[in-house]
Amino acid sequence: MTRPTASGLSPARLIRPLVRGLVPYIPGEQPKFRGLIKLNTNENPYPPSPKVLDAVKAAADGRLRLYPNPTAQPLREKLARFHRCNPDNILVGNGSDELLAMAVRCFVEPVARHARRAPALVQFFTPSYSLYPVLADIQGARQNPVPLNPDFTLPPLSELKRGKQWDLEAALTFITTPNAPSGRGYGTDQLLKLCQAQRGVVVLDEAYVDFAQENALSLALKYPHVLVARTFSKAYSLCFQRVGYLIGHPELISALHKIRDSYNVNGLGQIAAAATLDDLPYYRANFRRIIVTREKLSRQLCKLGFTVLPSQTNFILVRPPRSAAADWLQKLRDQNILVRWFDQPATREYLRITIGAPREAQSLIKAVTKYLAKTSSTSP
Numbered sequence: 001m002t003r004p005t006a007s008g009l010s011p012a013r014l015i016r017p018l019v020r021g022l023v024p025y026i027p028g029e030q031p032k033f034r035g036l037i038k039l040n041t042n043e044n045p046y047p048p049s050p051k052v053l054d055a056v057k058a059a060a061d062g063r064l065r066l067y068p069n070p071t072a073q074p075l076r077e078k079l080a081r082f083h084r085c086n087p088d089n090i091l092v093g094n095g096s097d098e099l100l101a102m103a104v105r106c107f108v109e110p111v112a113r114h115a116r117r118a119p120a121l122v123q124f125f126t127p128s129y130s131l132y133p134v135l136a137d138i139q140g141a142r143q144n145p146v147p148l149n150p151d152f153t154l155p156p157l158s159e160l161k162r163g164k165q166w167d168l169e170a171a172l173t174f175i176t177t178p179n180a181p182s183g184r185g186y187g188t189d190q191l192l193k194l195c196q197a198q199r200g201v202v203v204l205d206e207a208y209v210d211f212a213q214e215n216a217l218s219l220a221l222k223y224p225h226v227l228v229a230r231t232f233s234k235a236y237s238l239c240f241q242r243v244g245y246l247i248g249h250p251e252l253i254s255a256l257h258k259i260r261d262s263y264n265v266n267g268l269g270q271i272a273a274a275a276t277l278d279d280l281p282y283y284r285a286n287f288r289r290i291i292v293t294r295e296k297l298s299r300q301l302c303k304l305g306f307t308v309l310p311s312q313t314n315f316i317l318v319r320p321p322r323s324a325a326a327d328w329l330q331k332l333r334d335q336n337i338l339v340r341w342f343d344q345p346a347t348r349e350y351l352r353i354t355i356g357a358p359r360e361a362q363s364l365i366k367a368v369t370k371y372l373a374k375t376s377s378t379s380p
Helices: 050-059 073-083 095-107 131-139 157-163 188-197 217-222 250-258 267-277 280-303 325-334 358-378
Strands: 090-093 121-126 142-147 172-176 201-205 226-231 244-247 315-319 351-354
Touching: 050 267, 073 090, 073 244, 073 267, 090 095, 090 250, 095 131, 095 172, 095 201, 095 226, 095 244, 095 250, 121 131, 131 142, 157 188, 172 188, 188 201, 188 217, 217 226, 217 244, 267 280, 280 315, 280 358, 325 351, 325 358
Parallel strands: 121 142, 121 172, 172 201, 201 226
Antiparallel strands: 090 244, 226 244, 315 351
16 A cells, blocks of 8 residues: 655555556566576577677767767668668667557557547457557557467468457557467468458567568568567677667658657667678577577477477477476576466466577476476375
């Protein structure tokens, strides 16, 4: 219970009812002490390119007193060359999360203004990125969470239409591709059908696309209502700098610019991202290393009795044997290994495991083997 202040006012009364009732997004646990193997937040196990580190160090000088480029124009120009589009097709943000939030603010009306009409609707598949419903709540918008198939694949559009689960008029639809937390990759042909059917804006959230077999960037450059979100965090080892970007039609990008915070991307982040694009062979080699580790770890866990879902990301979703996933979460933590568990009906039987360096993957296998041996010896 909130105590009144000296003036007799209760602080809770000063907060909007909508905000008081919000359930915030909860990020993965951060280590409280040294020695933990961190496989719970999908960070890249490899550092940025030495060229990127040199560029950031060189920029840590008297320029720190100056504001950065307000629109990240040099970075946008490099990204445009990389993706073979124009700078006005690109918006850079403080991580892709800021851009997702901006999309909700830009394209979705609060419910109070449109009652139950589609302009107030944010649509997404579930289970998926747990930030989407939080962003809808912040905007005061309605939500339409549409269940994925039991194996986390996308339902066909014909089935969605037949079941009347899918709203073709939704103001904003998020599709995480490849998906999180399942790791499932989705084919461009299936995404194309969904995008063609939608009347509102579609954001294809491709945070993990560099580990996947295909991408849907062409849809954002072809269809005026489709945006693709990318990030430098997962594949390019820049979580600390928070740089993401959207690609889409110039008119949508221009509208998003209107609500963008001034100087929303820090200068060192802009420099680090630009330098990253100058050393892509380094990162592509890391992508291959992570995929090799992912496939080896998946095979090893399968042999130990785990069910491992096919993944096109830098993590795997697994159903552990013998004990509940929540028990495994704690047992692995007792052995200094952090993984992620989502306490939701569709996912509570699973653990999400980030693909770390090979030595971290082998530490996980040793911990799993040790726990299985212990449970075998104590079984009746």
